[in-house]
Amino acid sequence: MSMESVVKQKTVVTQTAPKQSLGKRLKDDFQRNRALYLMALPVLAFYIIFHYVPMYGAIIAFKDFSPMKGILGSEWIGIQHFKDFFGSIYFSRILFNTLNISISTLIFGFPAPIILALLINELRSKVFSRTVQTVTYMPHFVSLVVICGLIKEFTLDTGVVNQVLSVFGWKPVSMLNKPELFVPIYVISNIWQEVGWGSIIYLAALTGIDPQLYEAAKIDGAGRFKQLIHITIPGILPTIVILLILRMGRLLNVGFEKIILLYNPAIYETADVISSFVYRKGLLEFNWSYSAAVGLFNSVINFFMLWSSNWLSRRLKGESLW
Amino acid sequence: MIKESIGERIFNVINICLMILLMVVTVYPLLYVVFASLSNPMDLMAHQGLLLKPLGLTLGSFYKVFQNPNIISGYKNTIFVVFFGVIVNVFMTALGAYFLSRKKALWVRPVTILIVITMFISGGLIPFYFTVKSLHLYNSLWALIIPTAINTYNMIIMRTAFSAIPDEMEESAIIDGAGHFTILFKIMIPLAMPTIAVMILYYGVHHWNAWFHAMVFLSSREMFPLQLILREILIQNDTTYMTVNSATGEEAMISETVKYAVIVVATLPILALYPFLQRYFVKGVMIGSLKG
Numbered sequence: 001m002s003m004e005s006v007v008k009q010k011t012v013v014t015q016t017a018p019k020q021s022l023g024k025r026l027k028d029d030f031q032r033n034r035a036l037y038l039m040a041l042p043v044l045a046f047y048i049i050f051h052y053v054p055m056y057g058a059i060i061a062f063k064d065f066s067p068m069k070g071i072l073g074s075e076w077i078g079i080q081h082f083k084d085f086f087g088s089i090y091f092s093r094i095l096f097n098t099l100n101i102s103i104s105t106l107i108f109g110f111p112a113p114i115i116l117a118l119l120i121n122e123l124r125s126k127v128f129s130r131t132v133q134t135v136t137y138m139p140h141f142v143s144l145v146v147i148c149g150l151i152k153e154f155t156l157d158t159g160v161v162n163q164v165l166s167v168f169g170w171k172p173v174s175m176l177n178k179p180e181l182f183v184p185i186y187v188i189s190n191i192w193q194e195v196g197w198g199s200i201i202y203l204a205a206l207t208g209i210d211p212q213l214y215e216a217a218k219i220d221g222a223g224r225f226k227q228l229i230h231i232t233i234p235g236i237l238p239t240i241v242i243l244l245i246l247r248m249g250r251l252l253n254v255g256f257e258k259i260i261l262l263y264n265p266a267i268y269e270t271a272d273v274i275s276s277f278v279y280r281k282g283l284l285e286f287n288w289s290y291s292a293a294v295g296l297f298n299s300v301i302n303f304f305m306l307w308s309s310n311w312l313s314r315r316l317k318g319e320s321l322w
Numbered sequence: 323m324i325k326e327s328i329g330e331r332i333f334n335v336i337n338i339c340l341m342i343l344l345m346v347v348t349v350y351p352l353l354y355v356v357f358a359s360l361s362n363p364m365d366l367m368a369h370q371g372l373l374l375k376p377l378g379l380t381l382g383s384f385y386k387v388f389q390n391p392n393i394i395s396g397y398k399n400t401i402f403v404v405f406f407g408v409i410v411n412v413f414m415t416a417l418g419a420y421f422l423s424r425k426k427a428l429w430v431r432p433v434t435i436l437i438v439i440t441m442f443i444s445g446g447l448i449p450f451y452f453t454v455k456s457l458h459l460y461n462s463l464w465a466l467i468i469p470t471a472i473n474t475y476n477m478i479i480m481r482t483a484f485s486a487i488p489d490e491m492e493e494s495a496i497i498d499g500a501g502h503f504t505i506l507f508k509i510m511i512p513l514a515m516p517t518i519a520v521m522i523l524y525y526g527v528h529h530w531n532a533w534f535h536a537m538v539f540l541s542s543r544e545m546f547p548l549q550l551i552l553r554e555i556l557i558q559n560d561t562t563y564m565t566v567n568s569a570t571g572e573e574a575m576i577s578e579t580v581k582y583a584v585i586v587v588a589t590l591p592i593l594a595l596y597p598f599l600q601r602y603f604v605k606g607v608m609i610g611s612l613k614g
Contacts, residue, residue, distance in 0.1 A: 029428040035502045036427055043418035043472065047437055050469050054445025054453045067452070116344075119337055128338070134600060135345045141592050142352070143531035145549045146585050149556025150351055153581075160354065163371035192348065200607045224330050257534055261557055275447075282448040283538060295446030303442050 061293035074289075081293035090277060098273040102251050104187050110247060112191050113198030114240060118232065120199065121206050122224065133203075136196025148261035151189050152176060176262060179270040186258070186271075201243070202236055209235035242313050249309030253302050274298045352593075359383055359582035366578055383583035393584065396548035399463060403547055404529040407467040411525040412518065414471045419480035420506045441474050454539060465539035466532065466547070473528075476521055479606075483517035484510050520606035523599055530592055548588050555584055 020028070030037065056071075061081055063074040085091055116136070123129040139147070154160045155175035162172035175181045213231045222230065256275035263271035272280075274294065282291030354373050358366055362378030369377055387393050422437070424430055444450075450469070459465035487510060495505050511518060533549035540546060596603075 033427040036424055039417055039502055040421040043414060046471050051440040054449035057449030057452060058445045122337055132341045136348055141527055141596055142589055143549055145533050145552045146589055158370055160372060200604055204608050278447055288448050292446055292448040295448060299444055299446055306442050
């Protein structure tokens with residue numbers, strides 16, 4: 001098709017489109033794209049059933065839900081569950097723990113892959129640098145169950161971590177029974193598992209930096225450290241900023257999977273977060289409505305955090321989730 | 323080229339040492355598992371601290387693992403879920419991505435918004451649980467497949483890949499009388515194969531490692547996937563199912579090495595494939611970072 005005819009077609013469309021009523025346009029559109037809409041049907045059904053129906057189901061937070069009566073048949077009790085939750089000792093505890101774990105992960109876990117990427121970037125041997133990458137990406141693929149199983153095993157008082165630390169005068173303890181050690185264990189194991197994988201995106205940003213900049217800097221007599229400060233870091237700064245903003249959006253979104261694999265009643269005071277609390281109350285203690293209310297509270301906050309961080313990132317760099 | 327200064331050379335050496343240290347720290351826990359799984363249970367029990375090589379060399383624990391009906395059925399279930407899960411995932415994701423990439427149809431934009439909203443808002447765990455239950459998916463392996471048929475983020479990546487395919491390909495196909503299905507399966511998917519490969523890997527690894535939905539939605543042991551069996555052994559420290567036939571004293575000791583052997587058996591398939599597939603995984607991160 002020639003350029004001319006494409007242009008012509010376009011003008012025809014723009015000329016006729018405003019004249020048609022919406023109904024006619026919808027009808028024409030449906031007739032023309034019937035097969036397409038048929039294809040989209042399963043996808044649409046998936047989103048409605050597994051995303052929108054649960055959203056509707058969240059109203060059980062305002063009811064005294066029992067599975068026998070169903071969502072509609074259950075008695076309406078308003079914001080009682082929210083009142084109970086905000087008034088309970090759990091509210092401040094799990095909110096604090098969620099923030100504590102999330103912020104600790106952010107402070108220590110966020111810079112780690114950046115530093116790793118910069119160090120890998122400074123390696124002169126390509127083979128060695130690729131080896132480092134291959135090895136450090138690996139733990140990302142090990143399942144959470146295995147990771148947590150290993151953490152449990154290694155942090156026992158007879159475990160490897162304690163044995164190694166005892167060389168430095170550490171007294172062996174069962175670390176996962178110590179409330180004050182849970183956050184360090186969580187954060188360090190997170191870094192261990194994800195530092196390599198997280199560095200990929202920065203390494204990609206690093207390859208995007210114009211090599212001419214380095215050439216020019218070298219001619220001006222800049223050493224490697226100066227190049228790092230004046231070229232490399234500014235080069236990946238936009239990536240860092242965007243990832244940081246998007247990360248901030250998930251500040252109250254600490255997943256429960258790792259927590260519930262690692263924690264035990266002895267350390268609930270530091271390890272129990274909102275999502276693990278929702279899981280325990282709802283699926284283990286059958287306080288469905290109460291648990292749904294806590295979940296809803298969490299979803300609402302998450303939504304605002306995510307939405308505002310996304311808005312910010314779009315304002316700054318035109319990058320967002322969609 | 324400017325000669326490197328002494329400071330830079332010192333930095334190089336320190337950097338290399340740091341990287342070697344990092345690799346050791348990364349690999350050692352995994353090596354420990356392999357060593358422990360090959361060790362003699364009695365020696366392992368008596369041993370404390372680092373393992374630098376297997377203590378003794380025996381495949382006894384692996385023998386035990388493969389004799390265990392739970393592991394065998396776990397393997398079968400996991401393979402079932404990975405295989406059918408990935409098919410459903412890729413098929414549904416491709417359908418959705420194709421639809422979202424058709425800019426001209428009127429309903430595409432509203433549906434896109436409807437889908438993107440789900441990335442921000444969710445009903446939460448409990449309503450989701452009851453939704454799945456009410457669909458009679460409870461205690462069925464399909465509960466691990468259908469409710470997670472589409473990952474929206476992956477679908478957007480795939481849409482970007484489809485959008486990048488030049489319109490002329492499609493236009494000529496339409497002239498030849500091709501419908502949407504033909505365009506999707508004969509043009510889009512083959513041309514976007516690198517991205518599809520990334521999707522297969524991502525979804526595949528996800529299914530292989532997933533355990534939570536299995537724990538929540540399955541009740542009969544013969545349906546448990548491998549990760550759930552692993553959870554019993556590693557997290558709940560329950561090896562009773564593993565060592566049914568041994569005498570009690572021996573039992574405790576054997577279970578110690580069996581634990582590690584199970585980890586090897588459950589993790590090896592992915593880690594053995596990983597070096598060959600690494601570039602696809604890495605590519606996935608790159609595509610994801612570009613976005614549409």
